[in-house]
Amino acid sequence: MLNKIYKFKNKKDLTKLIINDCRSFLSFILQKIKKFLDFQKVVFFIDENLKYKEEYKDFLKSYEDDKNEKDTTILYLKINEKEKNFFKLENIFSIFLKNNIDKKTLIIIIGGGAFSDTISFASSIYKRGISFSLVPTTFLSMIDASFGGKNGVNLMGVKNLLGTVNQPLAIFINPYFIKTLRYVDFLSGFAEFIKYLLLNNKLYKRFTGEFSKFLNSSKLLTSKFTYDTFPCDQLKEFFIQNPKFFLYAIDIKYKFIKDDIYDFNKRHILNLGHTVSHPLEIVFELNHGIALYIGIILELQIISKICKNAENAIKKAYNLYDNFKLPIDIKQALKIEKNITYDKWLLEKRLDGKKVIEKIFDLIRQDKKNFQQYYNLPVILNSNKIILKKIPFETFDYQFNSVLNEMLS
Numbered sequence: 001m002l003n004k005i006y007k008f009k010n011k012k013d014l015t016k017l018i019i020n021d022c023r024s025f026l027s028f029i030l031q032k033i034k035k036f037l038d039f040q041k042v043v044f045f046i047d048e049n050l051k052y053k054e055e056y057k058d059f060l061k062s063y064e065d066d067k068n069e070k071d072t073t074i075l076y077l078k079i080n081e082k083e084k085n086f087f088k089l090e091n092i093f094s095i096f097l098k099n100n101i102d103k104k105t106l107i108i109i110i111g112g113g114a115f116s117d118t119i120s121f122a123s124s125i126y127k128r129g130i131s132f133s134l135v136p137t138t139f140l141s142m143i144d145a146s147f148g149g150k151n152g153v154n155l156m157g158v159k160n161l162l163g164t165v166n167q168p169l170a171i172f173i174n175p176y177f178i179k180t181l182r183y184v185d186f187l188s189g190f191a192e193f194i195k196y197l198l199l200n201n202k203l204y205k206r207f208t209g210e211f212s213k214f215l216n217s218s219k220l221l222t223s224k225f226t227y228d229t230f231p232c233d234q235l236k237e238f239f240i241q242n243p244k245f246f247l248y249a250i251d252i253k254y255k256f257i258k259d260d261i262y263d264f265n266k267r268h269i270l271n272l273g274h275t276v277s278h279p280l281e282i283v284f285e286l287n288h289g290i291a292l293y294i295g296i297i298l299e300l301q302i303i304s305k306i307c308k309n310a311e312n313a314i315k316k317a318y319n320l321y322d323n324f325k326l327p328i329d330i331k332q333a334l335k336i337e338k339n340i341t342y343d344k345w346l347l348e349k350r351l352d353g354k355k356v357i358e359k360i361f362d363l364i365r366q367d368k369k370n371f372q373q374y375y376n377l378p379v380i381l382n383s384n385k386i387i388l389k390k391i392p393f394e395t396f397d398y399q400f401n402s403v404l405n406e407m408l409s
Ligand SMILES: NC(=O)c1ccc[n+]([C@@H]2O[C@H](COP(=O)([O-])OP(=O)(O)OC[C@H]3O[C@@H](n4cnc5c(N)ncnc54)[C@H](O)[C@@H]3O)[C@@H](O)[C@H]2O)c1
Pocket: 047, 049, 080, 081, 084, 111, 112, 113, 114, 115, 117, 137, 138, 139, 140, 141, 144, 145, 146, 147, 148, 149, 150, 151, 159, 160, 177, 178, 179, 180, 181, 182, 185, 188, 189, 288, 289
């Protein structure tokens, strides 16, 4: 078991992180919270997709022995990216009301990023705030979405337009959950990990070194130790066997947010790739991480053209994408996630290339992190130092238009 307490600048904010791979996980959580938290009632909100998986039958039953100790309720709900919106909130509030959720209740949210963003937002504003803990069940939510306190829903086509920053009391990670993730969901989560590798050279060296050692000793690959497609099963197994990497990833996120939890400055560094990927995610209806792969590449290409001494990051990214066989442009992303060519997608959506680019530009300007007349973007210098640079709209848009046209031509 790995344990860590993360403290934030605001003294009252503190998150306890616990990593454990035991199979009777609900029971484990109830035992843990009994020790460090005092609530009269516990309500588990669980992603309905987990309910029907054979792998989780025991896990979901495991709480039975402990439930009498506290008033415990289990509720199943379905929230995907399309439902991560304002309208879903009313449904959640009616469930809260029906189950008498109040200040003495602890809500435990078990699911991926879309699920936890929505319910933790609802918990944060219901009766001016109900305490909650998170059990991330996707790779992305384990290394990113569950940590840092950001929650929210999409509104009027803009990602995370409504939201708060409110820390969970505890985060319980069980790496075993990643085993049942669909290929595309795991690939999507790995994009945030790639972002950390680009932001932190120490993690980059540690991970690439240990993963290649793992492959060489792995029984998963028999005759040859190379792969032609994204090594999904190998990476899943690697992370399950090496849970310390969840901690390393979260430590990097912590470094950038601990003094800036409300996202005024340093936390923007974690936005690497997202300024471009958010509009792509909405326009092409892609998974968060699949769009992020393209956002990272486009942003780094643009930065390398605009800023001096910042061309190494894009080279490093190309290297990583090549090594792990990651999607590098929109056409590949559409093929991987939707098995459709770009031309066919345009036909289906009754759009032409020019209209698509216009839509992307409309959305990028609405990104809430943009101030006045410039984007505030992270720049990874060749020295590995990372700075935030204010780049005027015209300068960025000129380059963005050029790389986008090149990609979609
Ligand atoms: N709050 C933050 O700081 C933050 C950071 C990054 C991303 N996000 C948000 O996270 C969301 C993306 O999250 P995500 O990548 O977890 O995707 P997701 O929540 O959309 O989940 C993807 C799919 O995986 C399923 N699933 C969940 N756990 C599973 C498991 N163990 N086995 C099999 N299937 C499982 C879900 O039911 C869903 O169908 C986006 O909305 C993004 O904006 C938030």
